[in-house]
Amino acid sequence: MTHPRPPRSVLSRLRSQLVVSVQADDGSPLRDSRIIAALARAAEVGGAAGLRVRSAGDVRAVRAVSALPLIGLTKTWRTDTEVYITPTPGEARELAELGCELVAFDATRRPRPHPVAEMVAAIQGSGALALADVSTLAEAEAAMADGADVVSTALSGYTPNSPRQEEPDFELMRALTAAGIPFFAEGRLRTPAEAARALDLGAHAVVVGSAITRPDDITRWFAAALRDAAERTVSPVTEAL
Template identity: 50%
Template structure:
């Protein structure tokens, strides 16, 4: 699927993030493949998947575009931090590579622009994960194909809040010509719809759909741990 059809296929649609954190019982390739197949059956337009092994397995199992990322570590720039990580995802079958595009230093001293050039050269698109308006504008200037609000609230200097950062969605939509993807803390269908109304081209939902451990923890906490 080339750039035009792929981006058109995502317009106004839901992307489901099929991931599980380290140590979670759901963090198993076969389980994550089944999660992606369930998302496809439910009407998702694409899935967002972590690590090359899982990207390859999911790409072989579903007829949806796979947005691949590679979380390496848990601090600083760790979402697809280098060109090496990005190209491994393309080789595994990712149609889109998601990568940290914040203004923090990358572990190998490279730049986001270099990553974009490499991924485009390999035939895939790039989704820039940003935390601020300035980062999103810079990512679009560096030829990112999509800009996502993924890191708002998770990087110092961005708003710390429980709700989705719809203000950032609206500001990005007004400032860049590439599609804006709303991602981060979208917990209800109403919030997903509000993100589209704010200017998002598509919406990524993860925890609210694919994280039974985290959701169980919320309910248990709400009951004071007593059933």
């Protein structure tokens, strides 16, 4: 059964806006759909125009408290592939049928259980727009050729073909803009200044996750910075305590 696709006005609604990724990893104290829903509402109150949400359960919980456009995805770790973001058409269809306006999926060139074109068809045939998470310009071009509606830089830095770096991949953003490929900027955007820079570089929308919704990650950043500072200098006052 096919479903009518949402109007592309969904993308217009998100143009130049902030999308907040509201996710918690397995084992996190926040790994509870009720907490995810509360974080989503807080993000909406703060001005988020859309939300990126992991799992059918979280999508249900968030949809119950927010009417913002949702980017849905799953994270399924398998032994036969490194592709874990929405790796199968069945998972993609479920998210679309739950009301996600966009469904994100891994569109990298790594060995995959299902071709990108098959994933796009499953998403669009179930009534959602296909958001291809990529790590390189070549992957973005291939995903668009396979019918994706828009791409995301979410996987840059997490595949063998992309640069490992602490900063966002601004070079990929520049390349996507030069190629005329619509994209959501995502990945290691930790400050408002970095988010604004991504928009200046041509991002259709900017997705921020850890810096807003993962206090455990933010705490690690501060703790690590203080450890590094302590190793560099020890003040006379500190030594006396």
